[in-house]
Amino acid sequence: MALMDFETLSFYQPRAGTVLRNGFAMNRLSHAYIFEGPRGTKKLETAFFFAKRLLCQHPTETGDPCNACTHCKRIMHASHPNVFLIEAEGEVIKVDQIRRIVQEFSKASLEDVPRVYIVNDAHKLNPEAGNTLLKTLEEPGADIYAVLVTDSYNALLKTIASRSQVIHFTALDKDVVRADLVKSGVDPTLAMVIPEYTNNFDEACRIGASETMSAAFRLVLELFEMAGKPKKSMVLALREKRDELLPDKDAKDFFLTLMILYQKDLLNAKLRRLDQIVYRTELEKLQRLAETTTQKTIQNGLERMLTLKSRLRFNINSWLAFDSLLANLERGFLNAI
Template structure:
């Protein structure tokens, strides 16, 4: 499904503004490097730029009309002057770059313009990269390149110096939420995932991970027993938390989930209900928010962040959690 200019503008407003200015001023570069995390719209925007350049009647001088033969052929992936190069196996080979050069030595089929897009440009072999470099140093008139990568640091500096580098920012939590729901993730779970990572792949992986689903339940249970006596909280640690959160990374993820609950309580108190991410527990959280103060919540959040710091400084996770639970319970009967 091809994306419109408006849709992609919501995803990457700064990138689209730069491209719009270049198109309007007729200053489109002969080589671009689109760099950023996976799932940030690099390939979609590459095709959008191709349509803008090849479109017979661009709207307002920069937006592809989506109706002309060029726009339609690009959307269907069969425009003769647009070439997509992706890794053949694990890498982009020298032969693929040579085939591209031979293709580009011919005159454009439809016009004098030709465009090629290299996906995962960081996966070029050394020979392929050197061949491409010659191609970039002496571009044919009307030739345009779009290199796409998640790892710009893996690309030859000499190639980077010949491209206009455009950085793609990570998805905002709201955009990531939308993408997750589109991919079939439970709408109640999507906000939590989007709060823990801005990487679409990682979020999708977590959504299918039984360990993560169980972790959420244990964290909610721990929060609930915190309001009871310290003995019950310690028993919950022993029986539920420690058997589940074994690795350091797992404990860190558990602390992140716990922090989200306290953040949600604070949002409820501030009347920012639309900011809540633990949607499955929202009605219970609204009750709990009445039983505490903003100051207390801030102290508890600070204690969790301090526990995360100690975890990274290699403090014993068991001791750390016992200490944290006692801190979180301090004065809880007074609020």
């Protein structure tokens, strides 16, 4: 992954970029930050970027860490003695974990730079641990900073929330995620579709890089390619490939979501709402298929898919349900001709 700098941060999270950049430029940093927002919005990455910028000995003209000095390098290798990542061992972050670090911090620092705690899932701090952490920050002369990362701001201890500066991270813009996926080599049509499935950036990248998920995507295109062709059977094609291509629940769920999006596109093509189509590279095919199918048939198929999607959460015999869904779709497409 590319290294974070202020330009990149402002691209993904404009508000966080501005607040932190100004904090450094005006030398007005808070000793405790809360990075709050949904999963997959680059909060933890930004916390390490903050630590690096704070400790860097030779910030660049753009105000970014140099990535070359000994502090930058050690932070990037997760081996800097002054930068601690604290994560829950189990369901909570215990006071012992904090005490261990406080003890570490009470020894004279061998490094003449600030110390930084990064607490991941900070809502898991139990009250004792949270208060111990606060006390450390507030000790006079302590050059210590804390970045608390959380996706459950409301579950955070009130004492902590009230004494920290909160920076809100927001779900990434779909087009930003798409551009990133394409840049990392994901098929452009698949990149269009993924942000409709998840607004978690990390998950989007994982799906984009997954061979299984790509195979599920290609299977959807292949099945719709057969739609309305009397000599091809969508049902048989799925039966033949499903065990190999859709090995688990996640793949199945992704596959069905892609089917739903395709069917929605078909409806949008029928209603001439072309700007809402996500499978943009399939536009001609969608229009052709929409031409020969009634709106009612398309809607009927869509409803069946959505019903199956909600039933998939329970342990129904899903292959049987998929069989019946595809048989129904196939009939609908053929009858229309």
